[in-house]
Amino acid sequence: MSSPQTLVIHNGRVLTLGDSPRVIENGAVSIDRSTGRIIAVDESAKILEAHKDAELIDAEGKVVMPGFICSHTHFYSVFSRGFALPEAPAKTFLEVLQRLWWRLDKALNMEDTYMSAMACTIQAVKCGTTTLIDHHAAPNAIPGSLDEIAKATTGAGIRACLCYEVTDRNSLEEAEAGVSENIRFIQRCVKEQNPLLAASFGLHASFTVGDKTMESICRRLRREVPPEQFGIHIHVAEGLYDQDQCQDRCHKTVVSRLNELGLLGPRTICAHCVYVTPEDEDTLKQTDTIIAHNPSSNMNNAVGFANVKRMLDKGILVGMGTDGMSQDMISEFKTGYCGHKLEARDPSVMGWELGQLLFANNAKIAERFFGFPIGHLTPGAAGDVVILDYDPPTPITPGNWPWHFMFGVSACDVNSTIVGGKVLMRNHVLNLPQPQFDEKAVMKRARECSVGVWERF
Incomplete structure (x- = not known):
C-alpha cells in the first residue's frame, strides 16, 4: 500500500x-x-x-x-576513530597531514569508501543533518569513488554534494585521475538532475597542487563543465604553511593565486581560511566566494580560528562545517560558540553570528549547489x-x-x-532501506573494513 x-x-x-x-x-x-x-x-x-x-x-x-546542513566534511575520516599513530604525536599541522591523513587516504579501497559513507550517512540521519557537502580522498581508488559515496547517500535518502580531492603530491597521473573523476561526476549530476545529489570540483590545497596541475584543471573545467557548475572546493590557509609556501613559490597569497587563475566565485568553497589576510578577505567578498568554518577541527589541530566576525562584517558568505570530525552540527555549533569566546577572551562575541553560520548561511550555500531553497x-x-x-x-x-x-x-x-x-x-528509530542500511550490519562491516585500513596504513 x-x-x-x-x-x-x-x-x-x-x-x-x-x-x-x-x-x-x-x-x-x-x-x-x-x-x-x-x-x-x-x-x-x-x-x-x-x-x-x-x-x-x-x-x-x-x-x-x-x-541541519554541513558545509564541509570528509566521510572517509570515520576510519581514523580510535586509531593510534605508530609514532610520536604530531606537533604541527603539516605533521598531522603527513603522519595521519595522507597515509590514511592511501589505505582506502573502494569498499572502504562506500562503508565510510554508509556509516556517516547513518550518523547524519541520527543527528538530524539532512544535507552534507563532502570532500573525498582515496588515491588508490579514484575512478568511480564518487559513485560509491552517492550510492550510500542517495540510497539512504539524504542530500549530498560530492567532490574528489585532487592533489599531485603523489604523482601527476593520480592528479589527472582525480580531475577526470570530478568532471565525470559533475557531468553525471547535470544529466540526472537528482534533487538529492550535487557536485563540485575538489582540490586538496594550494600547497599540494602544482602549476602544471592547476593549468590542466583550469583548462578542463572551462572546456568540460557547464558555466553554472563552475567552482572548486578547497582547503585554504588552514595552517600557516599553506600561505608561506605559496608566498615562497608564487610570491602571492593562496587566495591571490586562486583568484588569478579564475577559480574563485559563488560556487567555490574555501574551507577554513584561518590565515587569510584582510586583503584576501576583500577578494573573497568581491568574488562572492564561500568560506566554510570548522571550529572543532581547527581546535583539534591547534591552528587557531578564522576572524569570522570580520568576514561577516565584510559581507562574506561564511558557513559551518565539521571537517569530518562528526556529522553533528549541534555539537559543532556549541564548540564554535565557546571556542570563539575563549579565543577572543570576550564572552560577548559570536553568539548570534554562529547561529547565522549554522542556519541562514549554510542554507544559502546549499541552495547554490542544489538550485532550490533548502x-x-x-x-x-x-x-x-x-x-x-x-x-x-x-x-x-x-x-x-x-x-x-x-x-x-x-x-x-x-x-x-x-x-x-x-x-x-x-521516534529515534531509523527507517532507512533494508537490509543495506541496517545499522548493526553497517557498523559491523565498517569495523571489519577498518582492520584492513589500519593494516595497510
Whole structure:
C-alpha cells in the first residue's frame, strides 16, 4: 500500500528560520512527497483542514525545524576513530597531514569508501543533518569513488554534494585521475538532475597542487563543465604553511593565486581560511566566494580560528562545517560558540553570528549547489525537517533560539528526521532501506573494513 502523497507534521512548536523567521505554537508543515517540497507552514488547524487525506505525524508539542546542513566534511575520516599513530604525536599541522591523513587516504579501497559513507550517512540521519557537502580522498581508488559515496547517500535518502580531492603530491597521473573523476561526476549530476545529489570540483590545497596541475584543471573545467557548475572546493590557509609556501613559490597569497587563475566565485568553497589576510578577505567578498568554518577541527589541530566576525562584517558568505570530525552540527555549533569566546577572551562575541553560520548561511550555500531553497520551513523549500525532543523551560522566539541550542539542545534530542517528505527516522528509530542500511550490519562491516585500513596504513 502506497503512502499518501502529502505528509503533514502537526501539533509542533514550529521554528521556520529563513529570512523572516517565525515560531508557530501548535504549528504544522505540509510536504508534497512527489516534489519533495513544502506546501504550507501554518497553524495546525488550518493545515489539517487543507490536507484531510495526508499522512500525519503528531509532533506532540516538540520543536519542528529545518534539517541541519554541513558545509564541509570528509566521510572517509570515520576510519581514523580510535586509531593510534605508530609514532610520536604530531606537533604541527603539516605533521598531522603527513603522519595521519595522507597515509590514511592511501589505505582506502573502494569498499572502504562506500562503508565510510554508509556509516556517516547513518550518523547524519541520527543527528538530524539532512544535507552534507563532502570532500573525498582515496588515491588508490579514484575512478568511480564518487559513485560509491552517492550510492550510500542517495540510497539512504539524504542530500549530498560530492567532490574528489585532487592533489599531485603523489604523482601527476593520480592528479589527472582525480580531475577526470570530478568532471565525470559533475557531468553525471547535470544529466540526472537528482534533487538529492550535487557536485563540485575538489582540490586538496594550494600547497599540494602544482602549476602544471592547476593549468590542466583550469583548462578542463572551462572546456568540460557547464558555466553554472563552475567552482572548486578547497582547503585554504588552514595552517600557516599553506600561505608561506605559496608566498615562497608564487610570491602571492593562496587566495591571490586562486583568484588569478579564475577559480574563485559563488560556487567555490574555501574551507577554513584561518590565515587569510584582510586583503584576501576583500577578494573573497568581491568574488562572492564561500568560506566554510570548522571550529572543532581547527581546535583539534591547534591552528587557531578564522576572524569570522570580520568576514561577516565584510559581507562574506561564511558557513559551518565539521571537517569530518562528526556529522553533528549541534555539537559543532556549541564548540564554535565557546571556542570563539575563549579565543577572543570576550564572552560577548559570536553568539548570534554562529547561529547565522549554522542556519541562514549554510542554507544559502546549499541552495547554490542544489538550485532550490533548502534549510528553512517556507512554501517551495525542500521538505527537510527534524523534530526535537526539546520542551523548553523558557519561550523560544525568533531572537533567542541560538541560546536554546547552546544551552538546551543536543543531538540526542533529534527524535525524527525527514528529507523531501520521506521519514528517515521516527521516534529515534531509523527507517532507512533494508537490509543495506541496517545499522548493526553497517557498523559491523565498517569495523571489519577498518582492520584492513589500519593494516595497510
